[in-house]
Each structure stands twice: as structure tokens, then as C-alpha cells.
Amino acid sequence: MIKIRELPEEELVQGSYACAGCGGILAVRLALKVLGPETVIVTTPSCLLGVTTFYPQLAFKVPCVNVTFPSTAAAVSGVAAGLRRRGKKGVKVVGLAGDGGTVDIGLQALSGALERGDNFIFICYDNEAYMNTGVQRSGATPLGARTSTTPVGSVGRGEERPKKDMLRIVAAHNIPYAATASIGYPQDYLTKVKKAMEVEGPAYIQVLSPCPPGWGYRSDLTVKLARLAVQTGQWPLAEYVNGELTVKEIRNPRPLNEYLAPQARFAHML
Amino acid sequence: MRAYLNGNEAVAAAVKLARAEVVAAYPITPQSTIVEKIAEYIAEGSMAADYIRVESEHAALAACYGAAVTGTRVFTATSSQGLAYMFEMLHYVSGCRIPMVMAVANRGLAAPWTIWADHQDAVACRDTGWIQLYVETAQEALDTCLQAYKIAAHPEVLTPIMVCLDGYVLSHTEEIVDVPDQEAVDRFLPPYRPEYKVDTGRPYVFGVGAGPDVYPAFKFYQQQSMMKAKEVIKEIDREFANLFRRSYGGLVDPYCCSDAEVILVVMGATAGTAREVVDFMRRQGERVGLLRLRSFRPFPVEDLKELLRGAKAVAVLDRDCSFGYEGVLATEVKAALAELPARPQVAGFIGGLGGRDLTPEDLAGIFRQCLAGVRRLDKGEAIIIGGGWQK
Numbered sequence: 001m002i003k004i005r006e007l008p009e010e011e012l013v014q015g016s017y018a019c020a021g022c023g024g025i026l027a028v029r030l031a032l033k034v035l036g037p038e039t040v041i042v043t044t045p046s047c048l049l050g051v052t053t054f055y056p057q058l059a060f061k062v063p064c065v066n067v068t069f070p071s072t073a074a075a076v077s078g079v080a081a082g083l084r085r086r087g088k089k090g091v092k093v094v095g096l097a098g099d100g101g102t103v104d105i106g107l108q109a110l111s112g113a114l115e116r117g118d119n120f121i122f123i124c125y126d127n128e129a130y131m132n133t134g135v136q137r138s139g140a141t142p143l144g145a146r147t148s149t150t151p152v153g154s155v156g157r158g159e160e161r162p163k164k165d166m167l168r169i170v171a172a173h174n175i176p177y178a179a180t181a182s183i184g185y186p187q188d189y190l191t192k193v194k195k196a197m198e199v200e201g202p203a204y205i206q207v208l209s210p211c212p213p214g215w216g217y218r219s220d221l222t223v224k225l226a227r228l229a230v231q232t233g234q235w236p237l238a239e240y241v242n243g244e245l246t247v248k249e250i251r252n253p254r255p256l257n258e259y260l261a262p263q264a265r266f267a268h269m270l
Numbered sequence: 271m272r273a274y275l276n277g278n279e280a281v282a283a284a285v286k287l288a289r290a291e292v293v294a295a296y297p298i299t300p301q302s303t304i305v306e307k308i309a310e311y312i313a314e315g316s317m318a319a320d321y322i323r324v325e326s327e328h329a330a331l332a333a334c335y336g337a338a339v340t341g342t343r344v345f346t347a348t349s350s351q352g353l354a355y356m357f358e359m360l361h362y363v364s365g366c367r368i369p370m371v372m373a374v375a376n377r378g379l380a381a382p383w384t385i386w387a388d389h390q391d392a393v394a395c396r397d398t399g400w401i402q403l404y405v406e407t408a409q410e411a412l413d414t415c416l417q418a419y420k421i422a423a424h425p426e427v428l429t430p431i432m433v434c435l436d437g438y439v440l441s442h443t444e445e446i447v448d449v450p451d452q453e454a455v456d457r458f459l460p461p462y463r464p465e466y467k468v469d470t471g472r473p474y475v476f477g478v479g480a481g482p483d484v485y486p487a488f489k490f491y492q493q494q495s496m497m498k499a500k501e502v503i504k505e506i507d508r509e510f511a512n513l514f515r516r517s518y519g520g521l522v523d524p525y526c527c528s529d530a531e532v533i534l535v536v537m538g539a540t541a542g543t544a545r546e547v548v549d550f551m552r553r554q555g556e557r558v559g560l561l562r563l564r565s566f567r568p569f570p571v572e573d574l575k576e577l578l579r580g581a582k583a584v585a586v587l588d589r590d591c592s593f594g595y596e597g598v599l600a601t602e603v604k605a606a607l608a609e610l611p612a613r614p615q616v617a618g619f620i621g622g623l624g625g626r627d628l629t630p631e632d633l634a635g636i637f638r639q640c641l642a643g644v645r646r647l648d649k650g651e652a653i654i655i656g657g658g659w660q661k
């Protein structure tokens with residue numbers, strides 16, 4: 001178990017252009033505290049890239065390799081192989097992509113890398129839509145959510161399909177470790193990052209990372225909503241370890257309304 | 271060592287001699303036997319490399335890119351649809367100035383679906399910022415791959431290279447190839463140790479974002495390096511010749527051009543047939559010549575001007591078509607010659623599409639048409655050999 005008090009003071013992300021209250025950058029900032037400086041980030045055009053690596057900026061204190069949208073995990077394999085060839089041991093290669101770059105366009109490459117069993121961690125910061133391009137729906141957009149491509153009108157009622165079950169998809173590759181997490185539960189999330197670092201082979205973490213402009217809420221509510229998603233049963237905290245799936249039980253679920261009401265994307269449903 | 275090798279085996283031998291350290295590839299005909307051979311080398315322990323069995327060509331190039339930025343020498347190969355699938359990554363690799371070598375076993379693009387030789391695949395990638403070298407023989411394929419690693423990594427070039435060999439015609443046809451010794455290759459080609467690489471102690475970003483304030487600067491330097499490559503390609507061909515006694519002339523490979531009335535310009539293996547035709551027609555007293563273009567990008571404007579200025583007519587044989595205009599090479603040759611005061615007439619022909627044989631008769635026919643009356647042909651409209659349904 002990670003002790004928050006024992007996390008290093010040192011920040012490995014500094015000077016990003018992320019919006020106030022960005023769940024995505026928080027997910028990365030926290031993860032890097034556990035991953036440490038011997039990490040190489042592989043990422044893809046996304047909000048994360050847009051706010052961290054615009055010439056001459058590098059908001060990470062670790063190397064960052066940016067690749068085309070579909071190919072994060074393929075480049076991860078390449079970086080891992082290259083470092084192996086260079087005799088660099090103990091450097092963690094971490095793929096970082098949003099939900100679109102993971103569950104949609106990036107799925108093929110991710111599947112390939114998982115199936116090859118390369119030693120890497122893939123963190124999907126899931127904000128449930130394409131935020132960088134103006135909030136279009138992705139395969140991770142939840143049922144009913146309003147996005148710019150699932151608008152609400154006299155006919156349209158927001159997203160028509162339930163969210164893609166990515167955890168089961170990655171688990172079906174028989175990888176050693178996969179989990180969902182939420183930035184609202186940092187101790188749980190960072191413990192999972194730690195576990196992911198310790199397994200041999202591929203590890204996958206999908207972390208719920210609310211986005212104020214994309215979801216339409218006040219930017220000081222990010223952590224609260226990330227917690228409410230779990231407490232209302234909308235975001236199960238699950239862990240898949242060597243073939244076994246466990247889901248954290250929610251004893252007294254909060255009313256769903258508490259999670260939906262502050263978010264403009266669900267306003268038409270209330 | 272002399273060995274019977276086909277074009278693909280010659281490429282594989284070169285990649286091994288170049289000591290490539292990471293290979294990522296996806297199978298596609300007629301490229302596949304290159305990476306099969308490399309997989310064999312690795313399996314038998316004669317080549318120390320990581321082989322990444324990716325799930326697509328897009329991933330193949332992404333994996334090579336990832337490996338290259340850590341400072342390793344990489345290789346991949348593809349053809350046709352695979353190259354088209356890589357298109358997006360091609361720009362990433364060249365924009366990040368990754369000195370990578372990729373073999374392209376040239377093949378036509380669907381539809382209609384085909385597996386045979388054609389240059390449409392590589393020519394369509396003309397503007398991706400890759401150097402493109404077209405080879406004529408298996409020997410040249412081997413030698414050019416070795417040269418390519420050195421050209422690509424030249425500090426003033428830092429640009430990826432496609433070594434293009436005609437599918438089947440070259441990829442699957444055996445010839446006697448002189449395979450150089452490892453020690454000699456090691457002397458020619460030092461290990462790849464780039465200045466900027468992934469290093470946790472010195473963090474850099476590869477594939478950075480750029481706004482309108484700096485984007486043009488990146489492209490400016492990319493273009494400058496491409497222009498500089500013209501000199502470097504020649505220089506390294508000379509260096510190679512000193513060590514291995516074989517030279518391909520750098521950017522272009524002229525044959526009987528100095529006094530020729532009609533010169534045929536081609537790329538790739540067709541040059542072999544064309545040379546025979548030139549010899550045959552010369553014996554009949556016709557003043558014909560051949561100019562094989564080796565480097566399509568960078569485009570050797572100066573060499574073409576110099577070698578073609580004396581001709582009455584230039585015939586360009588494309589194995590591709592820019593639909594709605596003419597063969598791509600024809601347009602480029604015309605543009606290159608446009609400033610010459612008494613420029614030769616240029617006639618465009620398109621032939622050998624989708625593996626159609628280019629026979630000596632076809633090539634002799636081109637020469638004869640040009641000798642007879644070029645003016646008629648110079649209309650900005652290519653003549654497609656074998657066009658229309660065959661009766």
C-alpha cells in the first residue's frame with residue numbers, strides 16, 4: 001500500500017498548460033511520483049501532449065517520446081527494445097494516452113503490444129471523450145452523455161451506446177495486471193501504479209480523469225466528481241491480477257443524481 | 271564471398287552486415303522474405319538484434335521509431351498497401367530526423383488488387399521527407415542498403431531512406447552477388463550513436479508540437495538537409511567504391527548519354543533491359559542512351575540538366591501514374607529541363623504497371639517513336655503501354 005505521506009516532494013511534471021482542474025494532468029503527475037525519474041513516457045497527440053510538449057517546452061522531467069495517434073503501444077515496444085539493446089536496465093517505459101488513443105484508434109497497437117508480452121505500463125487517462133479536439137464522443141463516452149458529436153436535440157439524446165468495457169478487453173489478453181482507478185482515490189490509484197511496476201510483462205491502468213470543460217462543471221469539483229463516480233457505482237474500482245478479477249464493493253452507494261447533477265453533459269437526463 | 275542471392279536476400283544480408291539492432295516488421299508480399307531471412311539470422315544467432323513482431327505496418331514504423339530514438343540502428347521493410355498504411359508514420363520519422371533504412375519491394379496498389387511490380391507505392395510517398403533510392407540489381411540493393419545507413423546518419427542529412435527494389439523482378443530473382451566481409455563493412459559503417467537520444471538523465475522530447483512561429487524552421491532545416499543529401503549520396507558512393515570497388519554514380523547512372531539523340535529515363539530494374547536495347551540499337555547505328563535515375567528524392571536536377579541537355583528527345587518511362595496528368599517522373603524531368611535554352615522534347619510513357627512485362631520490344635518502340643517524331647508526343651499526356659483491354 002502506498003502511503004501518501006511518503007510520496008516524494010519532487011515533481012516530475014512542471015509547467016504544463018493544462019486547464020485548471022484537469023484530471024488528466026493530475027493522473028500523470030501523481031503516477032510519476034511513484035514511477036520516479038527512471039521513466040520514459042511514450043505519448044500521442046492529445047490534451048496531454050498539447051499541454052506538456054510544445055516546442056520548446058518539456059513539462060516532464062523525464063524523456064518523452066511522442067508518436068502518431070494510433071501507435072502509442074507500438075512505439076512503447078520499440079523504446080523498450082531499444083533500451084534493452086542499449087543495456088539500460090530498470091528504466092520503466094510507460095505509454096500514456098487518453099481514452100480515444102487507447103480504446104479507439106490505439107486499440108490495435110495496444111492489443112499487439114499486450115499480446116507480445118512486452119514489459120511496459122500503459123496508463124489510459126480516461127476523460128470519456130476527445131477533449132483536445134473539442135469534446136467529441138469516444139468509445140469510452142458513457143451512455144447518455146452529451147458531446148459535440150452526440151448532441152441533444154429533439155431527436156438526439158446524447159450518447160446512444162454504453163461505454164466500451166476496456167478492462168475486460170485487455171484482461172482477455174491474459175496479461176499479468178490490469179486495473180481501473182480514479183484520481184479521486186489517489187492511494188488506491190498509486191498502489192495500483194506500484195503493483196503495475198512490479199509485475200513482469202504488460203500492465204494496464206485506466207484512471208478516471210474528469211475534465212471540467214469537457215464535462216461541463218466547475219473546475220474545483222474534479223476530485224469530488226472522481227470520487228462520486230466511484231461512490232455512485234458509475235466507475236467500479238476493479239483489479240485483474242493473474243486471471244482474477246476483483247471489484248471493490250460499494251457498501252452504501254450514493255444517489256446517482258449527486259454525480260450527474262453538477263455536469264452539463266448529463267443535464268438533459270435530469 | 272560470392273553467393274546466389276535474390277534481391278530480398280541481398281537486402282537481408284546488408285541489414286545483418288550493417289548490424290541493425292532492432293527490426294520490426296509486418297509481412298507483405300513481395301517484401302516478406304527479407305524479414306523472414308532476418309528472423310532466421312536472429313534465430314540461428316548470427317545476428318544480434320531484437321525482432322518485434324508487430325500487428326501492422328503502422329506499428330512496424332512506430333516501433334522502429336521508438337527503438338531508434340533510444341540510439342539503436344533499426345530496419346523495416348514493406349510494399350504497396352503496407353507502405354500506404356505507414357504513410358502517417360513516414361512523416362513522423364522524417365520530421366523527427368530518424369536516420370532509418372527501409373526496404374520497399376515496389377508493388378502496385380489496389381484496386382484492382384495486385385502483388386506485382388509497380389512504383390506507385392513509393393512514388394505516392396514522394397513528399398514524406400524520405401530519401402528514395404531505386405536500385406537495378408540485387409548487388410546494388412545490398413550495396414545501397416549499406417550506403418543508405420551511412421548517408422541517413424550523416425550529421426548534415428539525418429533523414430530516413432527507402433531503398434526501392436522492384437517486386438519479383440528484383441526481389442525474387444537470383445543473381446551472383448558479392449557479399450562483403452563483416453570487417454570491411456565495419457570499417458565503412460561505424461555504429462550508430464546519435465547525439466540526441468532517450469536518456470533518463472538528459473530528458474528530451476521527440477516528436478514535439480510546434481506552433482506557426484517555429485514549425486517553418488523545422489521544415490526549413492529538413493529541406494536543407496535533403497538538398498545537402500545530394501552531395502552526401504555522391505560522396506558516400508565514392509567512399510564505398512574505394513573500399514569495395516563498386517560504384518553506382520550517386521544520384522544518376524547514365525549509359526551512352528554523351529552523344530545520344532534520344533535518351534530514355536527510367537528508375538529501377540527496367541534499366542537492365544533498357545541497357546540491352548541501347549546496345550542493340552547502337553549496333554544498328556541509332557544514337558540512343560539511357561539515364562537511370564537512382565535518387566528520386568532528393569531529385570538530381572543539376573545532373574539531369576547536364577546529361578540531357580544535348581539530346582533531341584528525352585523519353586521518360588514511368589511505372590506509376592499521377593491520374594489526371596501523366597507519369598510522375600515525366601513531370602519532374604520536364605520541370606528540371608524547363609530552364610534549358612534549347613531544351614529537348616520530353617515524351618512521357620507509362621509502362622510495366624502491376625507487373626506487366628516491359629519487353630525489349632516495348633523499349634525499342636519507345637526509342638523509335640522518339641527518333642521518328644518527338645513533337646507529336648510532347649503533349650503533357652503519357653502514352654500507357656499495354657493500356658486498354660487486350661484483344
Ligand code: SF4
Pocket residue numbers: 017018019020021022023024025047048051127131132210211212213214
Ligand atoms: S480540456 Fe480537459 S483534458 Fe484537456 S487539458 Fe483541459 S481539463 Fe485537461
